[in-house]
Amino acid sequence: MGLRIATWNVNSVRARLGNVLDWLGGFAPDVVLLQEIKCQDHDFPRLEIEAAGYHAAVHGQKSYNGVAILSRHPMSDISLGLPGDAADEQARYMEATIAGWRLASLYLPNGNPAPGDKFDYKLAWMARLERHARTLLAGGVPFVLGGDFNICPTDDDVYDPPSWRGDALCRPDSRAAWRAIVNLGLTEAFRALHPGEKGRYSFWDYQAGAWPRDEGLRIDHFLLSPQAADRLHSCDIDKGPRGREKASDHTPVWIELD
Template sequence: MLVATWNINGVKARLDALLQWLDECQPDVACLQEIKSVDEAFPRSEIEARGWQIETHGQKGFNGVALVSKTPALSIERGLAGDETDEQARFLSGLWSTSRGPIRIASLYLPNGNPVGTDKFPYKLRWMERLESTARQWLAEETPFVLAGDYNVIPQPEDAKNAADWLGDALYQPESRAAYRRLMNLGLVDALRATTDRAQTYTFWDYQAGAWPKNNGIRIDHMLLSPELSAAMKGVRIDKYVRAWEKPSDHVPVVLNIED
C-alpha cells in the first residue's frame, strides 16, 4: 500500500504535474496540501476521469487540503478538533479498509507561523497542541494511522542545508521543534528518518536565490506513523525529480510503502 503526501502549492497551477505524478506513482492514498481552492472549484473532473476518488477541505485563495485515493474512504472528517472558531482549512482525515484492517490517514497543513512576533506564531503552537491531542485520542482508539503533510517544522539541524539561515524563522524556533518532539514522544515514528539517515534529504526548495540548483533545501514534509503501523513499513522515498518539472511546486512528494 502506497501512501503519499505532497504540498501541491495550488492545484490548478500544478494540475498537469499532479496528473502525471498520479499516473506514474499510483498511490493508494495521496494527501495534498495548500490546494488553494474552494471545494466547488477543485478540478475534480479531470482527476476523477482517471479513476481517482477525491475528498477536499478547501478554502478560497490559500490553505486547503485534499485526499486522492484509488478506493472510497469508509468515512471522512474535516477539520482539526479543539477549536470551533478556527476557520482555516488545514486538516482532513479518512478511514480506509485494508487487508490488515482499517487505517486512518490524515492530510495536514500545519501553520507556517511567520512572522514570529505576530499572532501567527502562537496560532501555530496552539494548532500543534490540538494536533497532539488528536494523536493521543487516535492512539487510545488503537486504529493504525498516518499523519502526513506539510508540518512547516524543521525538526533537526540535519534537516536543512544551512540550519543557521533559519534561526529566526518559525519553522526552526525552539518552541516549534519542541512541539514536534512532543508528538514523537507519544510513540509516533518519523517514517523517513526511521528508514534513512542520509544527509541532505529534503522535501522543499524555495523558488528564490537558486535554492533548487544549489540543493539548498529543508525537510518539512513529514509522515508520522502510529507504532503498530510503523512495524509494517517497507520503505519511504522522496520523489525529488518532480521539482525539476515545468511550473513545479516548491515541495516534492514523499511516498510511504506499507505492507498490506
C-alpha cells in the same frame, strides 16, 4: 493489503494539475494527501482526478490553504478540521478511513514572522494536534498523519542551519512541540529508515536559485502510529516533480506499508 501513500503540497492544485496528473500516472500511489490546494471544494478538478482513477475528498478554502485526499480505494468516515478550536476556519486538516487505515492530510501553519500572532497560532495548532493524536492512539485504530508540517525536526533537515535558527520552522519551541507529538509513541517514517542522512529535502524556495543549488528544507513528513510503524516497508522523497516546468516548491514524499 500493501498501501503506497504519498504526501504533496501542490501549491495550487489547478495551477499544477498537469504535473499532478503526470505524476499520478507514472508513480501510481494508492493514496495521495494533498496540501495547499488553494481552491474551494466546487473548484477542485474532480473530473480530471476521477478520470485518473482516484476518488477525491476535499476540504477547500478560497485562495489559501486547503487539503484533499485522493484514493484508489473507497473512503469512509471523512472528517474535516482539526478538533479543539471551533473558531478556527482555516482548512488545514482532514481524515478518512481507507482500507482499514485512518489517514490524515494536514497543512500545519508556517508561523512566520516569529515571535508574533502567527507563531502563537502555529504552537496552539500543534498543541491541538498533540491532543488529537492522543485521542487517535487511545482509539487503537492504526493511523498515519501525513503532510506539510512546516517543521525542520533537526539541523540535519536544513541546508544552512545558522541562517534558519530564528525561523518558525526551526525555532526551539517549534521543535519542542514536534517532539511532544512524536514522543507520544509515533514514528517519523523517513528518519526511521534513513537515520543520519543529510541533504535530503522536500522543499526548495522559488527565490534565489534555491532549487539548482539544492538549498532545501525537509518539512513534509509522515508520523505513524505503532501499528503503522510495524508495517512500514519504505519511505522516500521523489525529487522529480520539483524539476518540472511550473513546479510546486514542494515535492512528493511517500511511504509503503505492507
